[in-house]
Amino acid sequence: MSSIVTFLGKGGTGRTTIAISAAKRLASRGRKVLLIGQDSSPAYSLALGMSVTAEPQEIAANLFVVQMNSTMLLEQSWTEAKKLEQQYLRSPILKNVYGQELGILPGMDQALALNAIREYDSSNRYDAIIYDGSGDLNTLRMFGMPDILSWYIRRFRGVFTDSDIVKALSPFVQPVTSAVLNVSWSPDDLTSESTKDASQMLERGKEALADPQRVIAYLVTTAEQIAIAKAQYLWGSAQQIGLTVGGVLLNQDSDSNSLANEFQPLPLTSLPTIEQDNWQPLIDALPSFTPATSIPQPISIEIRENKIKVFLPGFDKKQVKLTQYGPEITIEAGDQRRNIILPPQWTGRSVTGAKFSNKYLELSIG
Amino acid sequence: MSSIVTFLGKGGTGRTTIAISAAKRLASRGRKVLLIGQDSSPAYSLALGMSVTAEPQEIAANLFVVQMNSTMLLEQSWTEAKKLEQQYLRSPILKNVYGQELGILPGMDQALALNAIREYDSSNRYDAIIYDGSGDLNTLRMFGMPDILSWYIRRFRGVFTDSDIVKALSPFVQPVTSAVLNVSWSPDDLTSESTKDASQMLERGKEALADPQRVIAYLVTTAEQIAIAKAQYLWGSAQQIGLTVGGVLLNQDSDSNSLANEFQPLPLTSLPTIEQDNWQPLIDALPSFTPATSIPQPISIEIRENKIKVFLPGFDKKQVKLTQYGPEITIEAGDQRRNIILPPQWTGRSVTGAKFSNKYLELSIG
Numbered sequence: 001m002s003s004i005v006t007f008l009g010k011g012g013t014g015r016t017t018i019a020i021s022a023a024k025r026l027a028s029r030g031r032k033v034l035l036i037g038q039d040s041s042p043a044y045s046l047a048l049g050m051s052v053t054a055e056p057q058e059i060a061a062n063l064f065v066v067q068m069n070s071t072m073l074l075e076q077s078w079t080e081a082k083k084l085e086q087q088y089l090r091s092p093i094l095k096n097v098y099g100q101e102l103g104i105l106p107g108m109d110q111a112l113a114l115n116a117i118r119e120y121d122s123s124n125r126y127d128a129i130i131y132d133g134s135g136d137l138n139t140l141r142m143f144g145m146p147d148i149l150s151w152y153i154r155r156f157r158g159v160f161t162d163s164d165i166v167k168a169l170s171p172f173v174q175p176v177t178s179a180v181l182n183v184s185w186s187p188d189d190l191t192s193e194s195t196k197d198a199s200q201m202l203e204r205g206k207e208a209l210a211d212p213q214r215v216i217a218y219l220v221t222t223a224e225q226i227a228i229a230k231a232q233y234l235w236g237s238a239q240q241i242g243l244t245v246g247g248v249l250l251n252q253d254s255d256s257n258s259l260a261n262e263f264q265p266l267p268l269t270s271l272p273t274i275e276q277d278n279w280q281p282l283i284d285a286l287p288s289f290t291p292a293t294s295i296p297q298p299i300s301i302e303i304r305e306n307k308i309k310v311f312l313p314g315f316d317k318k319q320v321k322l323t324q325y326g327p328e329i330t331i332e333a334g335d336q337r338r339n340i341i342l343p344p345q346w347t348g349r350s351v352t353g354a355k356f357s358n359k360y361l362e363l364s365i366g
Numbered sequence: 367m368s369s370i371v372t373f374l375g376k377g378g379t380g381r382t383t384i385a386i387s388a389a390k391r392l393a394s395r396g397r398k399v400l401l402i403g404q405d406s407s408p409a410y411s412l413a414l415g416m417s418v419t420a421e422p423q424e425i426a427a428n429l430f431v432v433q434m435n436s437t438m439l440l441e442q443s444w445t446e447a448k449k450l451e452q453q454y455l456r457s458p459i460l461k462n463v464y465g466q467e468l469g470i471l472p473g474m475d476q477a478l479a480l481n482a483i484r485e486y487d488s489s490n491r492y493d494a495i496i497y498d499g500s501g502d503l504n505t506l507r508m509f510g511m512p513d514i515l516s517w518y519i520r521r522f523r524g525v526f527t528d529s530d531i532v533k534a535l536s537p538f539v540q541p542v543t544s545a546v547l548n549v550s551w552s553p554d555d556l557t558s559e560s561t562k563d564a565s566q567m568l569e570r571g572k573e574a575l576a577d578p579q580r581v582i583a584y585l586v587t588t589a590e591q592i593a594i595a596k597a598q599y600l601w602g603s604a605q606q607i608g609l610t611v612g613g614v615l616l617n618q619d620s621d622s623n624s625l626a627n628e629f630q631p632l633p634l635t636s637l638p639t640i641e642q643d644n645w646q647p648l649i650d651a652l653p654s655f656t657p658a659t660s661i662p663q664p665i666s667i668e669i670r671e672n673k674i675k676v677f678l679p680g681f682d683k684k685q686v687k688l689t690q691y692g693p694e695i696t697i698e699a700g701d702q703r704r705n706i707i708l709p710p711q712w713t714g715r716s717v718t719g720a721k722f723s724n725k726y727l728e729l730s731i732g
Contacts, residue, residue, distance in 0.1 A: 041599035106473035
C-alpha cells in the first residue's frame with residue numbers, strides 16, 4: 001500500500017511543476033515514489049525534462065515516472081475481460097472483438113486511470129504515488145467513482161429484483177444459464193458470485209479514499225482571484241466525495257498572509273517561483289505531505305448525539321440541497337451528489353433539522 | 367442550426383478569456399450567441415464579471431450565457447428516460463429511482479454537455495455557440511463520442527447477433543417481451559425501433575462534426591514551449607476525431623513570427639494582453655471564426671486514386687499505429703483510436719502501403 005497524493009487547482013497555477021517537485025522531494029528523503037502523469041501529450045516530457053513512457057521508469061534514485069495511456073490500458077483491460085469470459089461462458093463472444101480497435105469514450109480515461117492507480121498501489125512497489133491529474137472536477141469524479149458506482153449497483157439491483165421484468169424473466173433464467181454458462185450455478189449464486197469481486201474492489205476503494213493516510217489532496221493556487229475561487233470550490237467538492245484536503249500551496253511567491261482567512265483551517269505553504277531552472281528552492285519549500293491530525297474529516301456520524309456533521313467549505317447554505325428517500329440522505333453541493341446511508345441504529349428515523357455554520361453542515365436526526 | 371466554436375490548449379493560456387471575447391465579438395456584429403461555460407465553479411462568474419446560471423441568460427444585446435450543471439442535466443435526462451420507459455414497459459421500474467439522488471460518474475459531464483449542446487443547436491435560437499470546455503482531451507472525447515459510440519453499437523450488435531447466447535435466448539424473447547412490453551412487437555422490430563432514434567442522433571452528431579461550417583476548434587497557446595507542445599498535440603488529436611482546427615491564437619502578445627512554422631498551414635493570430643480591464647483590443651484582434659477554405663480536412667477518401675489521406679499534424683510516423691480487421695482500418699495516434707470503414711467499392715481489399723509525409727498519412731488500397 002502506498003500513500004497517494006494529488007493536487008487540485010485551476011489550470012496554469014503550476015500543479016504539474018509542484019507534482020514533479022513533490023515526487024523529487026519524497027524520493028530524496030528515501031521513499032520509493034511513483035509519479036503518474038495523466039496528460040498523455042509530449043508536453044509532459046517537456047515539463048519533466050526527460051521523456052516519459054507508458055510503463056514506469058526509474059529516472060532518479062527511488063523516483064519512478066509513468067505517463068497514462070488510455071488506449072494501452074484499455075487493451076490490457078480488454079484482455080482481462082476476455083479471460084474472465086472464457087472462464088464462465090460456454091462459447092465466448094468477446095474474443096471476436098480486438099483490444100486494438102477499441103476507441104476511448106468519455107469517462108474511460110478516469111476509470112482506466114483509477115484502475116491503474118489501484119494496481120500500482122497494491123503492487124507494494126511504491127511508498128508514495130503522486131497522481132498528477134487534470135486537477136479539476138474530472139479528477140474528483142475519478143476518485144469518487146467507487147462510492148457512486150456502488151450506490152448505482154445497490155440501488156438498481158434493489159429496483160430490478162422487485163420488478164415485474166425480473167419476475168417475468170425468472171422462469172427462463174435456469175434454461176438459459178445452463179445453455180450459455182460453463183459452470184453450474186443457481187440464479188442467486190450467479191448474481192452474487194459475478195459481482196462479489198467487483199463489490200469488494202469498490203469497497204476497498206471507498207476505504208482508501210476515506211483514510212487521509214492513504215489518499216490526500218492539496219490545493220494549488222496563486223494570489224489571482226479566479227484561481228482562489230476555483231481552489232475553494234474544489235476544496236468543497238473534494239469533501240463531497242469524501243477526499244480529505246491536507247493543505248494549500250500558494251504558488252509563485254504569493255503572499256500567504258492575505259489568503260490565510262480564505263482557507264481556514266488548512267495549513268498554508270508559500271512556494272517560490274522557479275528561477276533559472278533551479279527547482280531546489282521550490283522542492284525545499286514544500287510541506288511533508290503527511291496530513292496533520294487537525295485537518296477536518298469530510299464527514300462524521302455521531303450516533304449518540306443523533307447528528308451528522310459534514311464539512312463543506314467553499315459553499316454557503318443556499319448552494320446546498322438536501323433530500324431524504326427512506327434510509328438515504330442525498331447532499332447536493334457544487335455539481336456533486338453524495339448519498340449517505342443512515343446507520344441501522346437510525347432505521348425509520350429522518351432528518352429533522354439542518355444548520356450550516358462555520359463551514360459545517362450539521363444534520364439532526366429525529 | 368448554429369455554428370459551434372471551441373478552444374483547445376493548455377490550462378492557464380487564456381482559453382476562457384478568449385471564449386468570452388469571441389462571444390462578445392460575434393454578438394457585437396449582430397449574431398445571436400450562446401456562450402457555454404463547462405466550469406461549474408463560481409470562478410466562471412468571476413471571469414465573466416457577472417453571475418452565470420444553469421439556464422441561458424441574456425447578459426448583453428444578442429449575448430446569452432449558460433453554465434453547465436451536470437446534476438441538473440442528469441435530472442432532466444432521467445425524467446426523459448422515465449417517460450420513454452412508461453411508453454414501452456407494462457410496469458415501469460425506473461420510476462422508483464429519483465433524479466435527485468443520482469450521482470455523477472466519470473464521463474457523464476461530457477455526455478450531458480454534448481446532449482445540451484445538441485439541444486441548444488437544434489433549438490434554432492442561436493447563430494453561434496461558443497463552447498468553453500476543459501479544452502483538453504476530455505473535450506475531444508466529448509466531441510468524438512457520436513463516432514466512437516456508434517462504432518461500439520455496430521460492432522457489438524454484430525458480435526452478439528452471431529453469438530450462441532442470442533441463439534440460446536431467442537426462443538424466450540417472444541414470451542418475455544409480451545409479458546413486459548406495452549406494445550406488440552416482433553424481436554426484430556424491437557431492436558431496430560428502440561435503437562433507431564439513438565442511431566439517427568449519433569449520425570447527425572457525426573455529420574455536424576465533419577462539417578467545419580458547423581463545428582470548429584481553435585488552438586490557444588502562449589510562446590511557452592510546453593504550451594506549444596500541448597497545442598500541437600491537441601491539433602493532431604482533434605484530427606483523430608474528425609474535428610477541423612481553424613487557426614491558432616497566440617495569446618499574451620506572443621511573437622507570431624517565431625511560431626509560424628510550428629502550426630503550418632494554419633492561420634496565426636497574435637492577441638494582446640488585457641490591460642486595466644479593457645477587453646476591447648483583444649476582442650478587436652480576434653479572427654472572424656469563419657473557416658478558410660484552405661484549412662486541411664481531417665480525412666479524405668479518394669476512390670479513384672485508391673487512396674485515403676489522413677491529416678495528422680503533431681505526430682511523427684513512429685507515433686502512428688495502423689491495423690486492419692476486415693472492412694475496418696484503425697488508426698491509433700495520440701491516445702486516440704479512429705475506426706474507418708472502407709467504402710463498399712473497396713470490399714475485400716486491404717491497405718497495401720502507408721507513408722507519412724508533410725503531416726499527412728497516406729494509405730494505398732491494393
